[in-house]
Amino acid sequence: EDQVTQSPEALRLQEGESSSLNCSYTVSGLRGLFWYRQDPGKGPEFLFTLYSAGEEKEKERLKATLTKKESFLHITAPKPEDSATYLCAVLTTDSWGKLQFGAGTQVVVTP
């Protein structure tokens, strides 16, 4: 059975304190791994897609990396506006377009 596990469940950071979020996955065949940002009361917003091990993508203070077993979302020198829940999801070779999501990591950045 495919599984997606995110850790930690919650993360509290001081402004400027860099950290990483983890998404580990066990799937039959990975087609893509996705990172989303979700603000309270809103729908998830797309951040990155990673398709193969070794791939990296960056956007402002966020950098996503992928290995054969896990993905990391690195937040460099975070600001309060980076506070959100970050979701990862996997698309597998036999999923017919269905994303399977992890439970998310809630990040709070304090000034």
Next chain:
Amino acid sequence: NAGVTQTPKFRVLKTGQSMTLLCAQDMNHEYMYWYRQDPGMGLRLIHYSVGEGTTAKGEVPDGYNVSRLKKQNFLLGLESAAPSQTSVYFCASSYSNGLYGYTFGSGTRLTVV
């Protein structure tokens, strides 16, 4: 472009009542999905559609029905609401069987009392 629009945004139902949630997308996407989001459980797929006139069950389909009569619309129905269906419901659409990710709506917060 509006993207994915969900209506209503909030609703309170009594146990046993029925309702329909509407999802509309203006991106000409073939694939559409309904997820529910509960604390600590992440997003779970209820039903999905790979094209106009098609629907299929997801991970948690019991108590829900769907219809996709037009390509741009995907309706989620609750025939007899139960308190366990209290949740936030998200609709999403995708262009190419999810390979480029989803576009989500802003959600419907449903409370069943």
